[in-house]
Amino acid sequence: NSMKFTPELIFKEKNINKVKITTNDKNSVTKGVKIIKSLSKYDIGQSIVINNGYVLAIEGPEGTDETIKRSLYLSKKYKLKNKSILVKFPKAKQDLRVDLPTIGIDTVKNCIKANIKGNQNIILDKDKIINLTKKNNFFIISL
Structure with a gap:
């Protein structure tokens, strides 16, 4: 699978840039993971956006970046x-050989633009993402 052939792209750190994560953040992450796991049997998206305990957007066929943009619209x-x-979390029966959750610099930029704080994911442009997250007090954690 892609993890075997590109281990340098796999996100292994618990917290990519040591930004402090609040209890509310942890609760939102836990809720998001539970929802993605429960929706897995319906083959619905890998991503969910949560604001203060409320679901703003769940990824559909449009993909993660459009889900983030939709959450920005609703936030405004x-x-x-x-x-x-x-x-962002793999679905229960997702074939990780061909479909591993991936984020890149555009995803992180869209998250920052959408006021998202920002998991078995591939991270593209990792050094650029680390620098961008540090500048914007943005966290990425691995579960």
């Missing part, structure tokens, strides 16, 4: 003050 529409959390 409802004037949400808190930062959101993006949880």
Whole structure:
């Protein structure tokens, strides 16, 4: 699978840049993972955006970046003050040989633009992403 042939792209650190993670953040991540796991049997998306315990967006066929953009629209529409959390996690029976959850620099930029705080994921452009996350007090954690 892709993890075997490109181990340098796999995100192994618990916290990519040591940004402090709050209890509310942890609760949102836990909720996101539970929802993705429960929706797995329906083959629905790898990503979910949660704001202060409320689900803003669940990934559909449009992909992660469009899910993030939709969450930005809803955050603005409802004037949400808190930062959101993006949880990206493989579905229960996902074939990781060909479809490993992946984030790249555009995904992180979209998260920052959408006020998302930002898991078995591939990270493309890892050094650029680490620098960008440090500049924006943005966290990425591995579960």
